[in-house]
Amino acid sequence: MFLRNRYNYLALIFVSYFIFIIYNIFSLQILNSSDSIKRIDQQTLDVFYLTPPRGEIYDTNNEKLATSSLEPHLFINLRKINKDNIDQYKQYLKYNFQELKNSDLEEIFSSKEILYLVRNINDLDYLERQALQELDAFEIFDYPIREYTYMNIASHIIGYIGKPTSEDFEEFPNTIKTGIVGKSGVEKYYENQLSGKAGEVVFKGDEIVDFILPESGEDLYLTIDIETQIVATESLLEGIKLANENFESENIIQKGSVVVIDVDTGEVLTMVSLPDFDPNKFVKGISSFDFNQLNRIEAFNNFAIQGLYPPGSVFKVVAYWLAENEGLFPDGISSRSNRMKCEGNLSFSFIDGSQQVYNDWKEDGHGNVNLSSAIQQSCNVYFWDIALKIWRTYEGNENESILQEYARNLGFGKVTGIDLPFEKSGVVPDRDLFEEWTITRPELVRPEGWLGGDLMNLIVGQGAITTTPMQVASAYKTLLTGYSSAPYLDKNIDSVQKVKNYDINDDFIEFLLSDLNLVTNKDGTAYFAFEVLGRKANDIGGKTGTAQNPGDKNNTSWFAGVDSISNPKYVIVTVVDEGGSGSAVAAPISRRIIQHLIGEDLTPVKFGEITE
Amino acid sequence: MRERKITLLGPEGTNVSIFFLFLIFNVISWFTLFVLTEGIELNFNNILIRQIVFTLLSVGVFFLLTYISIENLRKYTDSFFIIIVILLAALLRTTPKAGVRRWFDLGPIDFQPSEFAKVIVVLFIANFFIQRKSKYPLFLYLGLILMLILQQPDLGTSIIIGFVIFSMIFVSEIKIRNFVLIVLLVILAFFLFLEAGLINENQLDRINSFFSVDEDFQQSQSKLLISSGSLFGQYFELEKVSKIFVPVETTDFIFAAYAYNFGFIGVLLILFLWFVFFFRLTQILSISNSDFDKFVITGFITLLAFQIIVNISTITGLLPLTGLPFPLLSLGGSSMVSTAVIFGITNRIFIENNLVI
Numbered sequence: 001m002f003l004r005n006r007y008n009y010l011a012l013i014f015v016s017y018f019i020f021i022i023y024n025i026f027s028l029q030i031l032n033s034s035d036s037i038k039r040i041d042q043q044t045l046d047v048f049y050l051t052p053p054r055g056e057i058y059d060t061n062n063e064k065l066a067t068s069s070l071e072p073h074l075f076i077n078l079r080k081i082n083k084d085n086i087d088q089y090k091q092y093l094k095y096n097f098q099e100l101k102n103s104d105l106e107e108i109f110s111s112k113e114i115l116y117l118v119r120n121i122n123d124l125d126y127l128e129r130q131a132l133q134e135l136d137a138f139e140i141f142d143y144p145i146r147e148y149t150y151m152n153i154a155s156h157i158i159g160y161i162g163k164p165t166s167e168d169f170e171e172f173p174n175t176i177k178t179g180i181v182g183k184s185g186v187e188k189y190y191e192n193q194l195s196g197k198a199g200e201v202v203f204k205g206d207e208i209v210d211f212i213l214p215e216s217g218e219d220l221y222l223t224i225d226i227e228t229q230i231v232a233t234e235s236l237l238e239g240i241k242l243a244n245e246n247f248e249s250e251n252i253i254q255k256g257s258v259v260v261i262d263v264d265t266g267e268v269l270t271m272v273s274l275p276d277f278d279p280n281k282f283v284k285g286i287s288s289f290d291f292n293q294l295n296r297i298e299a300f301n302n303f304a305i306q307g308l309y310p311p312g313s314v315f316k317v318v319a320y321w322l323a324e325n326e327g328l329f330p331d332g333i334s335s336r337s338n339r340m341k342c343e344g345n346l347s348f349s350f351i352d353g354s355q356q357v358y359n360d361w362k363e364d365g366h367g368n369v370n371l372s373s374a375i376q377q378s379c380n381v382y383f384w385d386i387a388l389k390i391w392r393t394y395e396g397n398e399n400e401s402i403l404q405e406y407a408r409n410l411g412f413g414k415v416t417g418i419d420l421p422f423e424k425s426g427v428v429p430d431r432d433l434f435e436e437w438t439i440t441r442p443e444l445v446r447p448e449g450w451l452g453g454d455l456m457n458l459i460v461g462q463g464a465i466t467t468t469p470m471q472v473a474s475a476y477k478t479l480l481t482g483y484s485s486a487p488y489l490d491k492n493i494d495s496v497q498k499v500k501n502y503d504i505n506d507d508f509i510e511f512l513l514s515d516l517n518l519v520t521n522k523d524g525t526a527y528f529a530f531e532v533l534g535r536k537a538n539d540i541g542g543k544t545g546t547a548q549n550p551g552d553k554n555n556t557s558w559f560a561g562v563d564s565i566s567n568p569k570y571v572i573v574t575v576v577d578e579g580g581s582g583s584a585v586a587a588p589i590s591r592r593i594i595q596h597l598i599g600e601d602l603t604p605v606k607f608g609e610i611t612e
Numbered sequence: 613m614r615e616r617k618i619t620l621l622g623p624e625g626t627n628v629s630i631f632f633l634f635l636i637f638n639v640i641s642w643f644t645l646f647v648l649t650e651g652i653e654l655n656f657n658n659i660l661i662r663q664i665v666f667t668l669l670s671v672g673v674f675f676l677l678t679y680i681s682i683e684n685l686r687k688y689t690d691s692f693f694i695i696i697v698i699l700l701a702a703l704l705r706t707t708p709k710a711g712v713r714r715w716f717d718l719g720p721i722d723f724q725p726s727e728f729a730k731v732i733v734v735l736f737i738a739n740f741f742i743q744r745k746s747k748y749p750l751f752l753y754l755g756l757i758l759m760l761i762l763q764q765p766d767l768g769t770s771i772i773i774g775f776v777i778f779s780m781i782f783v784s785e786i787k788i789r790n791f792v793l794i795v796l797l798v799i800l801a802f803f804l805f806l807e808a809g810l811i812n813e814n815q816l817d818r819i820n821s822f823f824s825v826d827e828d829f830q831q832s833q834s835k836l837l838i839s840s841g842s843l844f845g846q847y848f849e850l851e852k853v854s855k856i857f858v859p860v861e862t863t864d865f866i867f868a869a870y871a872y873n874f875g876f877i878g879v880l881l882i883l884f885l886w887f888v889f890f891f892r893l894t895q896i897l898s899i900s901n902s903d904f905d906k907f908v909i910t911g912f913i914t915l916l917a918f919q920i921i922v923n924i925s926t927i928t929g930l931l932p933l934t935g936l937p938f939p940l941l942s943l944g945g946s947s948m949v950s951t952a953v954i955f956g957i958t959n960r961i962f963i964e965n966n967l968v969i
Binding site: 001002003004006007009010011014017018021022024025026028029030032033035036037039040043202204209210 | 741779782783784785829830835836838839840841842843871875876879880883887890894897898903906907910913914917921924925928930
């Protein structure tokens with residue numbers, strides 16, 4: 001039974017309490033309002049911001065690459081330090097934490113901060129921590145520790161963190177509060193996503209009156225496969241070691257890069273740059289000695305997107321595409337199957353009467369070559385002939401730069417747009433650039449300006465052209481699919497813009513794949529590098545490159561290829577700076593990575609045949 | 613089912629005043645959150661957009677409940693009770709967020725079962741009372757649900773449920789002597805709880821700090837904020853007070869932000885609207901022939917009124933901080949939807965009693 005009269009008592013209690021509340025608010029808002037406004041003006045609050053844990057970074061199989069764990073840290077409330085107790089605290093710290101030097105103590109006690117982080121106290125037991133908290137000026141807060149599980153592996157992709165500088169404050173205003181910023185790699189590129197929200201310790205005078213917990217940053221899921229990344233790093237190291245053993249180079253060979261991207265999506269499966277570094281060293285603050293040593297060998301450069309190299313013969317696919325698409329073949333040839341005789345050199349005269357001889361890398365020539373065998377054996381004469389034809393047909397008119405246009409169409413000379421900072425664009429030289437350089441960088445160009453010889457150099461990837469390994473991978477991806485898109489590392493990237501290239505049709509892709517396949521098989525420049533694969537090599541394809549460098553620098557070793565001809569899934573590009581012949585060094589490195597990609601047993605990197 | 617003559621709005625009819633009060637409270641919440649919004653990004657992270665989405669969801673829930681007859685609802689009450697007990701138990705197995713296990717993480721939103729537990733407890737008790745059987749097992753069931761919520765720990769919700777239980781027992785046939793005995797027993801149990809250390813350290817701190825002379829800092833700040841709202845509020849002031857430090861001002865402390873922006877006039881307005889709502893609900897107690905209706909309505913009134921009272925009391929420093937949302941004003945999907953359930957059931961009770969205005 002419901003008792004209505006009892007409800008009335010209940011209601012009476014409610015109504016009285018509501019009236020009490022209303023009176024309370026009335027006294028606050030009406031009677032004491034001006035007093036409160038005055039008090040607010042006088043109230044001074046200071047906030048000390050606590051670094052939040054950064055989001056974690058995972059690879060494509062959810063392997064943890066970077067983690068953030070919270071560990072208790074001892075802070076000292078400097079507002080509570082005065083003339084009377086400063087010595088007491090100094091003594092206490094000195095006695096209990098003997099690793100603190102006098103200079104450290106000076107730094108702590110002369111700091112202008114409210115709170116100063118003294119040290120990690122994760123190693124102290126419960127009683128010791130209790131003892132610290134007994135002292136009035138000591139505070140214990142959790143502070144995040146970044147840890148990179150795989151150390152040097154993928155260090156250029158992940159990047160490293162450090163204390164923000166004034167430029168960082170400008171770029172990421174949030175870092176004024178968080179106190180930590182990504183300095184390179186995805187740590188920098190995705191700073192806003194990873195950084196989280198700083199905690200707040202609110203001070204009224206010297207007392208802490210409130211505390212808001214920091215909030216973790218968002219996790220980042222990468223397209224990288226750490227397994228492949230490890231195999232690629234090992235392979236590149238092995239290849240570099242072999243190159244050092246086999247060449248008598250002036251300099252030690254130690255720089256190189258490997259890029260593996262998904263042909264369909266542009267996902268970056270692997271990106272290696274050597275020499276590398278251990279980002280864990282930056283977490284506790286790297287010593288300037290270590291930093292300088294790493295900096296001297298350019299360990300912080302991500303050569304996959306920042307290394308600028310002449311591409312050499314891997315660039316020949318650009319002319320290959322141009323020849324097919326424009327029907328522009330060497331003099332006297334009208335189709336891809338027609339052959340010309342390569343005698344090992346090309347001599348010709350210019351209108352001004354000068355005579356020039358260009359020597360192919362194979363002195364006695366490649367015999368009768370067509371477009372396919374010119375790629376297979378990397379015949380320079382065939383491509384020089386194409387350049388000569390372009391020059392003779394178009395010199396001085398708007399079509400003169402047709403080769404450069406094809407190159408730019410594939411993304412050379414501009415950044416790929418990958419989600420990493422500091423990407424370099426490289427250069428595709430033409431008449432305009434040379435004219436500009438005669439003013440800005442006269443040491444790079446001859447006074448005559450742009451000549452036919454420059455075009456001949458360009459067509460075989462030599463001369464003033466510079467490219468990054470990522471650009472080459474991206475260009476091959478475009479040629480093998482007919483679509484161009486930016487490569488990317490963030491698996492959850494919003495939208496990848498795929499642009500159809502209407503000059504690349506299915507027939508062309510089939511031709512290109514079957515000609516790249518010739519390179520890794522009998523009579524091809526990379527045959528010896530891929531021999532160990534046996535019949536599996538029938539399904540592999542690629543292109544070697546050996547780019548000459550100015551001065552006494554050894555040649556740059558290149559290989560660009562695909563893991564499968566019948567069903568291409570990945571483009572692999574390998575570069576060894578000063579590594580010499582592409583077929584001898586870069587090709588066998590790539591072979592080992594391809595073995596991993598297609599699930600074959602790995603065999604050691606073997607020094608290949610020196611060609612080109 | 614009882615016969616009804618008139619239907620208005622919706623398939624089963626809608627009580628106009630209940631529905632419009634529901635909408636007005638929502639709109640007030642939008643206006644309050646609008647001031648607290650930083651920037652006008654149109655995505656789900658924007659608090660205003662979130663609340664508007666929750667409102668739309670709640671209106672859906674409101675109309676959904678007009679389909680369910682009170683008799684059906686009563687029949688399934690025991691099942692609801694079992695489901696909520698399972699959910700609350702499952703919650704204790706999740707990883708704690710900021711030291712408490714209060715929410716299921718469902719991607720963009722968090723689901724807080726204890727918000728719905730409040731509603732289900734009211735239905736459960738009402739159903740228990742109208743069945744002529746021993747009342748003693750009731751304390752076992754309610755004790756179980758309170759234990760589960762205290763384990764999260766969520767002192768605020770436990771206290772609210774406790775008060776609702778007391779009020780509903782009070783209006784039943786219980787002898788006053790027995791009632792006093794129960795209240796004393798529960799108070800004793802609470803202190804035993806304290807002794808056994810089953811109450812979270814954090815909450816103990818809050819209780820202790822309440823009894824100490826020092827005023828809680830957050831409460832002193834929210835009082836300053838309310839106070840500087842004056843008679844008409846600072847909604848149209850361009851230079852807003854920025855030296856005040858009010859935490860969770862979109863949820864538990866939103867009433868402070870409301871009072872600051874709309875002043876004493878605004879406070880009177882929102883309390884008057886709630887008074888109208890409670891007054892309308894009280895009419896059912898005279899009209900309805902069903903004791904179930906009456907117990908449910910009493911439960912809902914005490915539930916909402918206690919929540920408002922405790923919320924305002926904590927932010928004005930009359931009670932220690934507990935962390936309770938203000939119904940239909942605080943940002944939050946679970947709180948909003950569970951209040952929509954209350955309004956929806958109330959609405960159904962009204963139309964079954966042929967009250968449409």
